[in-house]
Amino acid sequence: MAGSTDRMAALTAVFGFSLSLGVATVSIPLLALSAGYDPAAVGFLVATSAASQFGARLTLPILLGRFADRSLIGASSLLMAMAFVLLVTSTALPVFVVAQLCAGAARAIFWTSSQTHAVRGDGPAVRGLVDLNVIGNTGTLAGPALGGMLAVFGLPVALAAAALGAAGAAVAAVFMRPLPPYDRTQSAGTVGLLSRDGVDVACWASVAGGTWWSMIGSYIPVILVGAGLGTIGTGWLVSGSEAAGMIALLVLRRLPERRIGRVVRGAGFVAIGALIGVAVAPARPEVYALLLAVGGAASGTVTTLAPAMASLAAGPNEQGDALALSGTFRAGALFAAPAAVGSLLVVLPIAGALALVGAIVALPGVAVGSGRIRRRPSGS
Numbered sequence: 001m002a003g004s005t006d007r008m009a010a011l012t013a014v015f016g017f018s019l020s021l022g023v024a025t026v027s028i029p030l031l032a033l034s035a036g037y038d039p040a041a042v043g044f045l046v047a048t049s050a051a052s053q054f055g056a057r058l059t060l061p062i063l064l065g066r067f068a069d070r071s072l073i074g075a076s077s078l079l080m081a082m083a084f085v086l087l088v089t090s091t092a093l094p095v096f097v098v099a100q101l102c103a104g105a106a107r108a109i110f111w112t113s114s115q116t117h118a119v120r121g122d123g124p125a126v127r128g129l130v131d132l133n134v135i136g137n138t139g140t141l142a143g144p145a146l147g148g149m150l151a152v153f154g155l156p157v158a159l160a161a162a163a164l165g166a167a168g169a170a171v172a173a174v175f176m177r178p179l180p181p182y183d184r185t186q187s188a189g190t191v192g193l194l195s196r197d198g199v200d201v202a203c204w205a206s207v208a209g210g211t212w213w214s215m216i217g218s219y220i221p222v223i224l225v226g227a228g229l230g231t232i233g234t235g236w237l238v239s240g241s242e243a244a245g246m247i248a249l250l251v252l253r254r255l256p257e258r259r260i261g262r263v264v265r266g267a268g269f270v271a272i273g274a275l276i277g278v279a280v281a282p283a284r285p286e287v288y289a290l291l292l293a294v295g296g297a298a299s300g301t302v303t304t305l306a307p308a309m310a311s312l313a314a315g316p317n318e319q320g321d322a323l324a325l326s327g328t329f330r331a332g333a334l335f336a337a338p339a340a341v342g343s344l345l346v347v348l349p350i351a352g353a354l355a356l357v358g359a360i361v362a363l364p365g366v367a368v369g370s371g372r373i374r375r376r377p378s379g380s
């Protein structure tokens with residue numbers, strides 16, 4: 001009974017948090033534009049949140065060693081709610097920046113602490129992480145539609161709803177099982193974990209998956225519109241890519257642990273291959289549809305199985321460090337990959353820049369370890 005209550009509370013928290021994120025995805029850029037900020041300023045504000053998320057991930061091993069993961073889930077949910085409340089009260093630039101910093105840190109802390117709670121729950125780690133991501137994706141997919149409908153009554157109304165969703169996640173966290181913080185004296189540390197079979201592949205695959213999703217949110221739509229698909233066609237293809245990721249998660253929910261290594265490594269290469277394919281493929285809708293479906297499925301696979309792989313290769317008190325590490329690599333890719341493409345556009349067309357970045361990301365995948373997961377006792 002306690003296990004089912006914990007699971008329901010955890011999934012409720014994930015849904016509330018992700019729904020608020022989905023609402024904010026639409027509402028915050030529109031709020032910035034309506035407040036008089038130009039598109040360049042909106043881009044700066046988005047980058048501020050991404051940088052905050054990356055910085056917060058660097059502190060997560062310490063946080064997970066001092067606080068219970070349900071406490072971090074509740075605190076990060078309240079931090080996210082506070083970010084939305086700030087924007088309801090004011091759209092002045094300093095307030096906007098503080099809100100974005102809070103939102104970025106909240107996202108990093110919430111998702112990693114949710115993952116650590118999931119892998120320490122009853123049942124296989126893969127199944128727990130799949131359920132978490134499916135519920136999270138459901139919220140982030142429903143959120144933009146809800147935000148758009150509420151924006152009819154005013155953007156502050158939409159942001160107030162986002163704040164309520166995040167606050168609801170904080171309430172749900174109270175009913176989660178209180179698992180103890182990790183004992184970091186029993187961890188091999190960042191360098192030791194990175195050199196371990198399983199963790200190294202998981203971190204590289206996280207970069208591959210992060211690179212794909214960063215391009216989905218930036219340059220891939222530019223290529224599709226430039227190829228004549230139009231905004232409606234591009235929107236459908238991007239949504240189809242996200243749907244393919246969810247379908248892949250459901251298919252892989254009962255994947256045996258012994259096969260995770262091969263699947264993660266293969267999915268990393270497939271995601272990068274699809275990215276390069278989009279860059280060099282003939283401009284035909286059916287080709288793009290296939291590539292985006294394949295890339296979305298591969299990236300969805302990596303998003304869930306790479307953290308599971310890292311946690312399985314870690315000792316009982318190293319799981320927090322391993323999950324934070326794989327998440328940091330993903331966050332770094334989300335931040336750095338679009339910046340790298342943007343820099344290359346000075347000397348290369350967009351297709352060439354995407355293909356080159358994809359090739360650079362793929363290279364370490366050849367060199368990292370075997371991908372075999374060897375369970376380790378704590379402190380080994």
